[in-house]
Structures are given as C-alpha cells and as structure tokens.
Amino acid sequence: MRFLSKYRRHRFAGPLLLLAGLLFVGFGYTVAQAASEEAVLTSSDKATLIAEGKEIFARGCSSCHGLNAEGAGIAPSLIGVGAASVDFQVATGRMPMADMSQQAMRKEPVYNEEETAALAAYVASLAPGPASVTNEELAWERSGDTAEGGELFRNNCAMCHNLAGQGGALTQGKYAPTVMGVEPKHIYEAMITGPQAMPVFADTTITPEEKLSIIKWIKHAENEPALGGAALGRVGPVTEGLLAWTLGLGLLIGIAVWLTTKAR
Amino acid sequence: MSARERVAGNVANYVDERTGSAKWLKKTLTKVFPDHWSFMLGEIVLYSFIILLLSGTFLTFWFDPSMREVEYEGSYEPLSGLKMSAAYASTLHISFDVRGGLLMRQIHHWAALIFMAAMVAHLMRVFFTGAFRKPREFNWIIGVGLLTLGIVEGFLGYSLPDDLLSGTGIRIAEAIIQAIPVVGSYLAYFVFGGAFPGEMFIQRIYTVHILLIPGIFLALITAHLMLVWYQKHTQYPGPGRTEKNVVGYPLMPVYMAKAGGFFFIVFGVTAFLGAVASINPIWIYGPYTPGQIGAGSQPDWYMGWLDGLVRMAPPLETHAFGYTISWNILVPGLIIPGIIFTGMALYPFIESWMTGDKREHHLLDRPRNAPNRTALGAMSITFMLVTLINGGNDLLATHFDLSINQIMWFSRIGVFVLPPLAFVITKRICLSLQRADRELVLHGRETGRLVMLPHGEFIEVHEALSPERAYTLTQHEQPAAIAPVVEDENGVRNPKGAKAKLQARLSRAHSEQIAKPTAKDMLEIENHH
Numbered sequence: 014m015r016f017l018s019k020y021r022r023h024r025f026a027g028p029l030l031l032l033a034g035l036l037f038v039g040f041g042y043t044v045a046q047a048a049s050e051e052a053v054l055t056s057s058d059k060a061t062l063i064a065e066g067k068e069i070f071a072r073g074c075s076s077c078h079g080l081n082a083e084g085a086g087i088a089p090s091l092i093g094v095g096a097a098s099v100d101f102q103v104a105t106g107r108m109p110m111a112d113m114s115q116q117a118m119r120k121e122p123v124y125n126e127e128e129t130a131a132l133a134a135y136v137a138s139l140a141p142g143p144a145s146v147t148n149e150e151l152a153w154e155r156s157g158d159t160a161e162g163g164e165l166f167r168n169n170c171a172m173c174h175n176l177a178g179q180g181g182a183l184t185q186g187k188y189a190p191t192v193m194g195v196e197p198k199h200i201y202e203a204m205i206t207g208p209q210a211m212p213v214f215a216d217t218t219i220t221p222e223e224k225l226s227i228i229k230w231i232k233h234a235e236n237e238p239a240l241g242g243a244a245l246g247r248v249g250p251v252t253e254g255l256l257a258w259t260l261g262l263g264l265l266i267g268i269a270v271w272l273t274t275k276a277r
Numbered sequence: 278m279s280a281r282e283r284v285a286g287n288v289a290n291y292v293d294e295r296t297g298s299a300k301w302l303k304k305t306l307t308k309v310f311p312d313h314w315s316f317m318l319g320e321i322v323l324y325s326f327i328i329l330l331l332s333g334t335f336l337t338f339w340f341d342p343s344m345r346e347v348e349y350e351g352s353y354e355p356l357s358g359l360k361m362s363a364a365y366a367s368t369l370h371i372s373f374d375v376r377g378g379l380l381m382r383q384i385h386h387w388a389a390l391i392f393m394a395a396m397v398a399h400l401m402r403v404f405f406t407g408a409f410r411k412p413r414e415f416n417w418i419i420g421v422g423l424l425t426l427g428i429v430e431g432f433l434g435y436s437l438p439d440d441l442l443s444g445t446g447i448r449i450a451e452a453i454i455q456a457i458p459v460v461g462s463y464l465a466y467f468v469f470g471g472a473f474p475g476e477m478f479i480q481r482i483y484t485v486h487i488l489l490i491p492g493i494f495l496a497l498i499t500a501h502l503m504l505v506w507y508q509k510h511t512q513y514p515g516p517g518r519t520e521k522n523v524v525g526y527p528l529m530p531v532y533m534a535k536a537g538g539f540f541f542i543v544f545g546v547t548a549f550l551g552a553v554a555s556i557n558p559i560w561i562y563g564p565y566t567p568g569q570i571g572a573g574s575q576p577d578w579y580m581g582w583l584d585g586l587v588r589m590a591p592p593l594e595t596h597a598f599g600y601t602i603s604w605n606i607l608v609p610g611l612i613i614p615g616i617i618f619t620g621m622a623l624y625p626f627i628e629s630w631m632t633g634d635k636r637e638h639h640l641l642d643r644p645r646n647a648p649n650r651t652a653l654g655a656m657s658i659t660f661m662l663v664t665l666i667n668g669g670n671d672l673l674a675t676h677f678d679l680s681i682n683q684i685m686w687f688s689r690i691g692v693f694v695l696p697p698l699a700f701v702i703t704k705r706i707c708l709s710l711q712r713a714d715r716e717l718v719l720h721g722r723e724t725g726r727l728v729m730l731p732h733g734e735f736i737e738v739h740e741a742l743s744p745e746r747a748y749t750l751t752q753h754e755q756p757a758a759i760a761p762v763v764e765d766e767n768g769v770r771n772p773k774g775a776k777a778k779l780q781a782r783l784s785r786a787h788s789e790q791i792a793k794p795t796a797k798d799m800l801e802i803e804n805h806h
C-alpha cells in the first residue's frame with residue numbers, strides 16, 4: 014500500500030490509470046461478447062432462438078413462403094437456402110417483400126438484428142445450407158488484395174454490376190443494384206447465395222480469400238476520393254456529354270450573347 | 278516624330294518595299310464582320326480545336342502507344358502489380374505521376390466534347406438560317422467532312438488509353454467492320470493486323486489520331502475559313518443590310534480584340550471543367566482484356582446515336598453463298614449513317630432543286646420564314662435524340678426505374694413516329710409565328726393599356742412598330758410554288774413528267790407561308806383608323 018500511495022501523485026499516474034481502465038473495459042467487453050456468442054451455441058438457447066424465429070416467420074413470412082417455409086405459388090421454398098440467404102434478404106430489407114414487383118428491392122430492414130438471427134436460425138434448422146458469415150471469416154481489412162479484387166470484380170461481376178460497381182440494367186425491368194455502400198457481410202452473402210438473377214459464386218469458383226479481395230476493392234472504390242474533380246455519378250460518358258452541352262457549351266453561348274449585345 | 282516612331286516607320290517601310298504587304302494589310306484589317314452571337318459558334322469550334330492541339334501535344338510527351346504487356350508499378354495502388362498494355366500504364370502515369378497530367382487529360386477530353394457539341398450547334402445555325410445556300414454549298418460540304426472526321430477522331434482518341442470501357446467500343450467497331458458483306462472479315466483482319474485485338478491496333482490509331490486526321494483537319498479548316506473570307510460572311514436581315522453589302526465591325530481592332538478575348542474565354546471554360554469535373558476516369562474501368570465487359574458501357578455522346586441505332590436493331594441475319602450478312606449491324610452501323618451523312622452533304626442541292634431557287638443568298642433566313650426547312654431540321658434532331666436516348670437505355674433503366682425492354686420498344690416505334698410528328702408540329706409553330714409577325718406589323722404592339730372612349734367603348738392601345746422593326750419583319754420574299762410542266766405548248770407530254778410533278782409537290786410544301794403584309798394591307802389599315 015505504501016507503494017501505491019507513494020506513486021499516487023506521480024505525473025504518469027493519471028494517464029497510466031486511464032490506460033489500465035481502458036484495457037480493463039476493452040477486455041471485459043471482448044470476454045462478455047465471446048461469452049454471449051457462446052451462449053447462442055448452448056442447445057437450449059438455440060432451441061429458443063429457433064422457436065422465436067418460427068414464430069416471427071409464421072407472422073411475417075408464411076403468407077408467401079408457406080407455414081413451414083415449404084414454398085407456395087408466389088414464393089419459393091426456403092428449405093435448404095441456409096442462414097446466409099435469410100440474413101442477406103432480411104438484413105438488406107428485401108424480405109419481407111413489400112409488393113410482388115419484378116425484383117425484391119433493398120429497403121429499410123423490417124426486423125432488428127436479433128429477430129433476423131432468429132429467422133436465420135429457424136430456416137437453417139429446416140435443412141443445412143450456407144451459414145451466415147462470422148466476423149472471423151470477414152477479415153477483409155487484414156487479408157485480401159485490392160488490385161486482385163478489382164481484377165476478379167471485372168471478371169465476374171462487372172458484366173452485371175458495371176465496371177465501377179454502379180449497377181446495371183438486366184432485361185425485363187430487372188437490374189443489378191450498385192454494390193457501393195453495401196455492408197461487407199452482405200456482399201459476402203450475396204456471393205455465396207446468389208440472390209435472384211445473380212449466380213452463386215461457390216468457394217470453388219472464387220475462394221473465400223478472393224471474396225475478401227473483392228470486398229476490399231469495393232470498399233476501396235467506395236472510399237476513394239473523387240480524383241480529378243466531381244465524379245458525375247461515375248456513370249461514364251452519358252453525364253459527361255450532358256455536362257459538355259449544358260455547362261460547357263451553354264456557358265460559352267451565354268458569353269457569346271453577352272459579348273455581342275450592344276451596350277444600350 | 279520620336280526616335281521610336283521613326284524606327285518603326287523605317288521597319289514597316291522596309292517590309293512593305295520587299296513584300297508589298299501594306300496594301301494587303303489595309304484591305305485585310307478593314308474587312309468587316311457582322312456581329313451576332315450565333316456567328317461565334319464557329320469560333321468556339323475553332324478555339325476548341327486549338328486547345329485540342331495544345332493539350333494533345335502535351336499528352337504525346339508521355340503517352341506510349343504500345344500494346345506491349347507491362348506490369349503496373351505506378352502510384353495508383355488499386356491497380357499495382359496488374360498486367361496491362363503500355364498504353365494503359367502510360368495513361369495512368371500521366372494521370373497520377375506527371376505534374377498537371379490529369380488536368381491536361383481532362384482538358385483534352387472536355388475540349389473534345391465541347392468541340393463536337395459546338396460543331397453541331399454551328400451546323401444547326403448554318404442550317405436553320407439557310408447559310409448553306411448558293412454560293413456556300415462547298416463550305417457546307419467541307420463542314421460535313423469536318424463533322425465526320427471529328428466523330429472518327431474523337432472515337433480514336435477515346436480508344437487510345439486501352440481501358441476496358443473504350444475496348445468495349447472497339448469491339449463493336451470491329452463487329453461493324455466485319456458486317457460489311459464479303460470483305461468484312463478480311464478488312465477487320467487487316468485493320469487489327471491479325472485477330473482481334475492483335476498487337477498493332479493502338480499503334481496504328483495513334484498515328485491516325487495525332488498525325489493524319491489533325492493534318493486533314495488543318496487543311497479543311499483553312500479551306501473553310503478562306504471560303505468564309507472570300508465569300509464574305511452572311512448577315513441577318515435588317516435595315517441597311519442587302520445582298521450586296523456586309524454590315525459589321527472592322528477586323529482590326531474591334532473584331533480581333535473580341536475574337537482574341539473570346540479564345541481565352543473558351544480556354545478558361547474548358548480549363549475550369551478540366552479542373553473541377555472528372556472525365557473518363559480510366560483507372561476505375563481497369564485495363565482492357567478481351568474476356569471482360571461492363572454493364573452500362575457507353576461511348577462519348579457524339580457516337581451515342583450510332584450505339585443507340587445498333588442497340589435498337591432487331592436481330593436479323595441472312596446466310597447466302599457461304600457468307601453471313603448481319604443486317605442488325607450492317608443497317609444501323611453503316612447503311613443508315615451513310616444515308617444520313619450523304620443526305621446532309623447534298624442538302625443544299627436538294628433544297629435548291631425543290632424550290633427552283635438558283636440565286637445567290639447573302640442575307641440569312643429567319644427560321645420561321647422557311648417553315649419546311651426548319652421542320653426538316655427539327656425532324657432530324659428528333660431522330661438523333663431518340664437514337665441517343667436508346668444509346669443510354671441501360672442507364673435510363675437503372676436511374677429512372679424503367680425496363681430496358683420498354684425503352685427499346687419506345688425507341689423502335691419512336692424513331693419512326695416522333696420525327697414526322699416533330700416535322701408537323703414545327704411547321705405549324707413556324708406558321709403561327711409568321712401569323713404573329715403579320716399581326717404585329719399590321720396592328721402594332723399590344724401595350725396592355727386600356728382606354729375608355731367618350732361613348733363608353735374600351736379599346737386597347739396598340740403601339741406602332743418602328744419602321745426598322747417593321748422592315749426586318751417584312752423584308753423576306755415569299756416565292757410562289759413552281760407550276761408543274763406536264764405538257765409543253767405543243768401538247769407534247771413532258772418527258773420528265775414524274776420528276777417535274779415531284780418537284781412541284783415539294784416546292785408547294787416549301788412555299789407554304791402566311792402571306793406577309795403588303796403595302797396595300799398597310800394602307801387599308803391606315804384608312805380604317
């Protein structure tokens with residue numbers, strides 16, 4: 014105790030104490046987090062989660078997908094689609110589908126994180142399928158290579174999603190949406206589940222490591238400052254031509270009119 | 278006389294005695310140019326061309342026109358280590374590692390877009406005012422040549438960086454070349470120096486882009502401007518302006534000062550765009566590889582109409598004598614553009630045949646006073662707009678929540694229906710405007726001031742037009758239609774009967790006008806009051 018009181022007023026005492034406090038909180042949080050994740054895995058908790066999911070499903074999804082997710086005329090069976098598909102569809106707001114339009118659109122999610130997890134657990138319990146990605150699997154910030162990701166994107170995704178990832182039109186009013194601003198987890202899940210018109214990119218076609226590279230490239234393109242000035246929506250020559258006619262030629266003609274009006 | 282003036286005088290004298298330049302200069306410097314904003318469109322084209330030459334020269338210092346494969350080691354990290362052509366790598370180098378390089382690239386590309394846009398605007402001015410009529414038909418044809426060259430030059434320049442976006446365009450160009458019956462595939466093989474994409478293409482189009490076409494440009498622009506010079510510029514009608522004179526400012530000092538200043542304004546606007554707005558960010562598109570393709574790939578706007586035509590063509594092929602004829606590429610890619618450009622080049626002669634007018638014209642038409650021509654112009658513009666819209670169909674689909682198939686059908690039908698509709702509507706508008714002019718001349722301007730007369734009647738006060746304005750509104754001629762000569766006076770059928778009939782019909786369409794007020798009308802009105 015003498016030791017503590019002796020250094021109590023040392024000028025490093027404050028910062029050190031702060032550091033220790035932060036470390037303690039951080040550690041505690043991680044441990045608690047891990048503990049809660051573990052908790053999901055205990056079988057009784059898992060059973061409640063599935064039960065909860067079944068209940069939400071009966072209320073929100075069964076009208077289209079059938080009471081036991083076996084599918085109905087208007088919506089496909091969900092048996093075997095896996096947790097990843099449910100997480101992607103529900104967390105990006107696509108499901109529950111609002112109207113039976115060409116394509117389920119991204120919108121504000123209807124269910125919160127726990128409810129989504131419950132739904133995913135329920136659908137996953139029906140038959141095995143691709144699981145949701147965990148945070149360890151999603152280590153795109155640590156591994157992966159941006160340049161390789163760009164090359165993979167141009168090879169596998171750009172024909173639908175555009176070279177700059179801005180999205181593109183498919184036939185009959187369907188479209189591939191922009192991939193900018195999509196959460197890394199959902200990019201990954203889109204690749205492993207292939208929503209709607211999008212193909213599934215199995216780990217044999219694009220390895221998990223390569224998937225992380227793609228995410229890395231998308232995130233890089235998203236955060237890249239607009240080099241060379243305003244990006245004009247990054248849709249290429251169409252907006253450029255529009256600007257050349259309006260701002261460029263428009264301004265010049267305006268000046269020409271001004272130059273040739275006689276001073277009155 | 279100060280010493281300095283004496284020296285200057287001596288130098289001038291020395292030069293004049295040896296070249297006889299004083300007389301030439303005097304004639305030149307006092308040459309008169311009319312003043313109107315629409316006459317400056319040609320200048321915008323000229324100045325953008327100069328900007329293109331200057332900025333393009335800068336780019337040649339670093340651009341490497343080679344398809345040799347290199348590994349990128351420059352400072353743009355998301356592409357580092359990738360295999361690409363030296364052309365693409367050197368464009369990245371200009372963009373990121375040469376001081377002012379990106380700015381120059383952007384100025385060059387913006388100048389190209391403005392060059393083409395101003396050229397089209399200039400063409401429309403010349404067309405709608407009838408400035409192409411005798412004796413300026415040759416200058417019109419030179420103009421059509423310049424426009425065609427501009428499209429080709431722009432397309433080649435756009436392809437030089439060898440990025441994935443422009444590579445998609447070259448692929449389409451190759452398909453168009455291949456669609457030429459019989460010789461197509463040999464021609465494509467010849468152009469690319471082997472199977473697509475080959476190893477020669479960038480090198481070849483580089484020579485054409487920086488040497489051949491600019492050389493032809495310089496020659497044609499010189500001829501174009503010399504013709505403007507010798508034929509003198511046209512002018513808008515007005516008091517004191519006749520077919521025999523030119524009213525305006527002398528070249529020196531007024532016109533030169535204005536023109537010189539205007540050059541810097543054009544440069545300023547282009548540089549401003551280059552500094553604030555990104556254009557053709559090739560680093561996002563990635564290097565060209567034959568197997569890759571991007572959704573929503575578009576060419577620059579002046580090629581967009583062609584792309585739109587190709588996109589709307591229904592798939593149609595015939596197989597004959599072991600050859601495949603791809604009508605779906607041949608018709609929109611070669612035949613229709615061929616018809617459009619030939620028709621455009623011949624239009625001055627076509628119009629003079631239709632109207633039977635073989636006289637010289639130095640006074641311009643107000644577009645409303647040539648309803649048929651104006652309507653034809655509106656029709657052509659509408660056609661171009663529909664095809665241009667279809668060229669951007671995928672972007673319209675995603676950005677306005679439309680279906681690509683809907684847009685496709687809209688343009689397939691619209692390309693036939695909308696241009697004639699534009700013709701009819703424009704002609705009606707022109708005739709209404711003529712009617713409004715007639716009212717204005719006869720009854721003056723409505724002042725909106727109401728006056729009550731002593732016996733209680735209300736009248737609106739009309740203000741008579743100034744004589745100058747009335748003259749401007751009535752100076753044009755309204756030629757009558759040609760009567761068809763079916764039989765000559767001996768009752769012999771005209772051997773050119775059908776042709777004469779057609780000419781008479783077209784001439785009738787051309788001479789459809791609202792009769793302008795005559796002196797007699799004016800007198801009647803006067804007596805009435």
Ligand code: HEM
Pocket residue numbers: 315316317318319320322323326396399400403408409413416417418419420421423424498501502505509510511512
């Ligand atoms: C490189 C492209 C071109 C350049 C640099 C250029 C430049 C000019 C300039 C400076 C003038 C005189 C000012 C004016 O009337 O605006 C002029 C007149 C003229 N231009 Fe062009 N022009 C180009 C393309 C064209 C095109 C595409 C056409 C039509 C197909 C055309 C047809 C004419 C005609 C007929 C005149 C005489 C107009 C008159 O005297 O009223 N030019 N050009």
